[in-house]
Amino acid sequence: MAEERHAQRFGAVAMLKGFITIKQLIMAIKIQVEGEVQRGEHKLLGEILIEMGVMDESQITEVIKILQRI
Numbered sequence: 001m002a003e004e005r006h007a008q009r010f011g012a013v014a015m016l017k018g019f020i021t022i023k024q025l026i027m028a029i030k031i032q033v034e035g036e037v038q039r040g041e042h043k044l045l046g047e048i049l050i051e052m053g054v055m056d057e058s059q060i061t062e063v064i065k066i067l068q069r070i
Contacts, residue, residue, distance in 0.1 A: 010045050013066050019059045020049060028052060 011025040020028075028048045035041045046063070049055040 009067060010063055013063045014049070014055065017063065019055050024049070024052065024054045
C-alpha cells in the first residue's frame with residue numbers, strides 16, 4: 001500500500017512539473033499493474049515512463065528529489 005501511495009505521488013509530481021500528461025500516467029500505471037498481475041514483476045513507475053519514452057533520467061531524478069523533501 002505504501003508503494004501505491006508513492007507511485008501516486010510520483011505521478012502527481014511528474015504531472016505538476018509538466019513532464020507527463022494524465023493519459024501517460026494512466027498508461028504507465030496500467031503497464032505496472034499488468035506486469036504485477038501477469039508476470040509477478042514490479043517495475044517502478046519511473047522506469048516504465050523511461051521505457052515509454054516520455055521521461056528521461058534527469059526528470060526522474062528531479063521528481064525523486066522533490067519527493068524526498070516532502
